[in-house]
Amino acid sequence: MPFVLSMCVVSVEESASIAMPKNPAHTSSRPTIYDVAREAGVSKSLVSLVLNDSPLVSEPKRAAVKDAIARLGYRPSRAAATLATSRSRMVGLVIDDFQNPWFVALLNGVREVMGPEGFQVAVREHYQLGDRTMNAIEGFLDTQVDALLIAGEPRHRFDPPGIPTVLQGNRLHDIDGADRVAADEPLGVRLIMTHLRQRGHARIGHVTGVGGSAKVRLHAYLASMAATDGEPRYAGGGNETNEEGGYLGTLELLDRHPDVTAVFAANDTMALGARAALRERGLEVPTDVALAGYDDSLLAQARFLDLTTIDARGHDVGRACGEVLLRRLADPDKEPETLVIPTRLVVRSSTSGR
Numbered sequence: 001m002p003f004v005l006s007m008c009v010v011s012v013e014e015s016a017s018i019a020m021p022k023n024p025a026h027t028s029s030r031p032t033i034y035d036v037a038r039e040a041g042v043s044k045s046l047v048s049l050v051l052n053d054s055p056l057v058s059e060p061k062r063a064a065v066k067d068a069i070a071r072l073g074y075r076p077s078r079a080a081a082t083l084a085t086s087r088s089r090m091v092g093l094v095i096d097d098f099q100n101p102w103f104v105a106l107l108n109g110v111r112e113v114m115g116p117e118g119f120q121v122a123v124r125e126h127y128q129l130g131d132r133t134m135n136a137i138e139g140f141l142d143t144q145v146d147a148l149l150i151a152g153e154p155r156h157r158f159d160p161p162g163i164p165t166v167l168q169g170n171r172l173h174d175i176d177g178a179d180r181v182a183a184d185e186p187l188g189v190r191l192i193m194t195h196l197r198q199r200g201h202a203r204i205g206h207v208t209g210v211g212g213s214a215k216v217r218l219h220a221y222l223a224s225m226a227a228t229d230g231e232p233r234y235a236g237g238g239n240e241t242n243e244e245g246g247y248l249g250t251l252e253l254l255d256r257h258p259d260v261t262a263v264f265a266a267n268d269t270m271a272l273g274a275r276a277a278l279r280e281r282g283l284e285v286p287t288d289v290a291l292a293g294y295d296d297s298l299l300a301q302a303r304f305l306d307l308t309t310i311d312a313r314g315h316d317v318g319r320a321c322g323e324v325l326l327r328r329l330a331d332p333d334k335e336p337e338t339l340v341i342p343t344r345l346v347v348r349s350s351t352s353g354r
Contacts, residue, residue, distance in 0.1 A: 030075075031072040031073065031074045032074075033047050033048070033051075033074070035072055035074065036065065036068045036069055036072060036074050039068035039071065039072055040061075040064040040065045040067070040068035041064065042061055042064065042065060042332075043162075043329075043332045045146050045147075045164070045329045045332070046061060046065065046329065046330060046331075046332065047065055048089070049117075049329060049330055050062050050065040050066065052117075052118060054117060054326075054330065056117075056326050056327065056329070056330035057330050058330070058331065061330075061331070089118050089119050089120060089146065090119065090120050090121075090122055090143075090145045090146055091110070091114055091119050091120070091121050091122070091145060091146060091147045091148070091149060091325060092122055092124065092136075092137075092140035092143075092145040092147070092148045092149070093106075093107065093110065093121050093122065093123045093124070093149045093151060094124055094125070094136040094137055094140070094148065094149070094150045094151060094152045095123060095124075095125050095136075095151050095152045096125060096151070096152035096153060096211070096241070097125065097152075097240075097241075097242055097269070098123075098125055099242065099243075099269070100242070100267070100269050100295075100297070101268075101269075101297040101298040101299055102267070102268070102295040102297040102312065102314045103123075103151065103314075104297075104298070104314075105297070105314030105315045105318065106151060106168070106314045106315070106317060106318040106321070107121060107123065107318060108315055108318060109314065109315040109316060109317065109318020109319040109320075109321070109322065110149060110318040110319070110321055110322045110325075111318075111322075112318075112319055112322070113318075113319050113321075113322025113323055113326065114322045114325065114326070117326060119146070121149075122140070122143075122145065124136035124139050124140060125152065136152070137150065141163075145163070146163075146164070146329065147163060147164040147165065147166075147325050147328065147329060148163055148164070148165045148166070149165075149166050149168060149321050149325060150165065150166070150167050150168065150171070150175070150178075151168040151169060151321075153171055153172060153173070153210075153211050153212065162332075164325060164328040164329050164332060165177070165178040165179070165328075166178060166179045166180070166181060166321050166324050166325050166328070167179070167180045167181075168180075168181050168182065168317065168321055169181075169182045169183070169185075169212065169213050170182060170185060170212040170213050170215070170216045171211075171212035171213075172211065172212045172215070173212075177336055178336060179324045179325075179328055179336050179337050179338070180336070180337075180338045180339070181317055181320045181321045181324055181338075181339045181341070182317070182338075182339070182340055182341070183312045183313050183317055183340075183341050183342075183343050184340050184341065184342050184343050185213060185216045185217055185220065185312075185343070186216065186219075186220040186223075187342060187343050188217075188220075188294060188310035188312065188343035188345075189217050189220035189221055189224060189264075189294075189310075190220065190224060191310060191343065191344070191345040192264055192292050192294070192308070192309075192310055192345065193221065193224040193225075193264070195292075195308065195345055195347065195351065196262045196264065196290060196292065196351065197228070199262075199290060199351055199352075201261045201262040201290060202228075202230060202261075203230075203231075203233065203257070203259050203260050203261050203262070204225070204230070204233070204260065204261070204262045204263075204264060205233040205234065205235070205253045205257055205260035205262065205263050205264070206218065206221045206232075206233065206234040206235075206253075206263075206264050206265075206266070207234070207235060207236045207245075207246055207249040207250050207253055207263060207264070207265045207266060207270055207274055208221075208234055208235070208236050208237050208249065208266050209236055209237065209238075209239045209240055209241035209242075209245045209246075209249065209266055209270065210237070210238065210239065210240060210241065211241055213241075213266070213267075214241050214266045214267075217266050217294065218234065218237070218266070221234065221264065222234075233253065233256070233257040233260055234253065235249050235250075235252035235253040235256060235257075236248065236249020236250075236252055236253070236270075241266055241267055241269065241270055242269050242270065242273070243269050243270065243272050243273040243276075244273060245270055245273065246265050246266075246269065246270030246271060246272060246273025246274045246277075247273030247274065247276050247277045248273070248277075249265075249270065249273075249274070250263060250265075250273065250274040250277035250278060251277045251280075251281075254277070254278075254281055254283075260289065261289060261290065262289060262290040262291070262292070262351070263278070263289055263290070263291050263292070264292045264293075264294075265291070265292070265293050265294070266294060267293060267294045267295050267297075268293040268294065268295045268296070268297045268299045268300045268305075268307060268309055269295075269297070269299060270293070271291060271292070271293030271294075271299075271300070271305065271307055271309070272299055272305060274291060275291060275304075275305060278291070285350050286349065286350050286351055286352055290308075290350065290351040290352075291305075291307065291308075291350045291351070292307070292308045292309060292350065292351055293305075293307045293308070293309040293310075294309055294310045294312065295309060295310065295311075295312045295314070296309045296310065296311040296312060296314075296346050297309075297314070300346070300348070305348075305350060306348045306349045306350055307348055307350045308345075308346065308347050308348045308349075308350050308351040309346050309348070310343050310344070310345060310346070311343060311344045311345075311346050312343055313341050313342075313343060313344075316341055317341055320339050320341060324337060324339065
């Protein structure tokens with residue numbers, strides 16, 4: 001069931017700013033928004049917010065920008081404003097998988113907050129081109145977006161060069177100075193494990209994969225099993241967290257632990273692959289094996305899966321990411337903040353066999 005996220009492509013390059021003296025009367029060149037930012041000691045993005053009368057700018061910084069505009073005699077031309085808008089009012093969203101519908105909810109939440117402030121959201125994912133990994137973050141840096149929202153694995157350590165950055169979720173590589181917004185993943189795993197035990201399951205298997213969120217969910221699964229002296233049964237640690245990874249991981253799990261009565265997949269997309277593997281082995285859900293996922297994406301709500309899962313609050317997380325990004329754009333020097341959003345259990349028929 002493919003889902004496609006809309007994509008905005010940034011292609012306009014701004015001309016380089018020209019160093020200006022403080023007194024514009026001594027030169028025929030016109031002061032630029034970069035000159036105002038330098039004069040006021042703030043970022044260009046903050047100057048743009050002041051020019052657009054955004055309420056997110058603190059009064060001291062608003063006054064500093066207005067004073068710089070007055071001293072320089074700066075007047076934004078319509079042509080320059082159009083050029084700036086087509087380039088600098090853009091946020092880059094990095095995701096792992098275009099086919100994972102949870103990112104649709106995340107994107108919609110970000111747009112609801114950023115759109116009214118005049119920002120567009122462009123989406124990229126990492127992908128392979130021959131033997132080379134095309135890194136989405138590097139692509140956004142080439143197009144000079146105003147801010148980054150990283151909701152996928154950075155793939156290597158990344159130090160954003162002065163670009164406001166929010167890290168969504170748990171990732172293998174931290175980013176110094178970035179804000180963080182995440183759903184409470186350990187809570188979600190505890191909820192799903194408690195639910196499965198209440199349904200009479202003790203031999204609970206887990207299908208995991210690569211990435212920071214999968215790692216956090218695996219650790220929470222292991223902690224839950226240890227708390228009840230249960231034997232951990234898990235597989236798939238080297239697989240991608242997509243449908244194919246869920247399918248291969250479940251086959252591996254069944255080969256190692258054919259006695260499992262419940263399978264908890266690291267996300268809903270992997271649960272779809274797990275369902276196919278279970279059916280291939282002659283096991284029906286939920287009669288023979290209960291199946292649970294994580295995210296409460298549109299896949300989980302489809303009649304075919306009707307999947308018990310954890311609501312990872314994609315839309316709410318997206319809105320929170322947008323709000324944090326706006327605060328960061330308004331005050332680039334503020335201390336990084338971390339928001340953790342509670343998760344909740346959603347019970348459907350995939351675990352109702354006992």
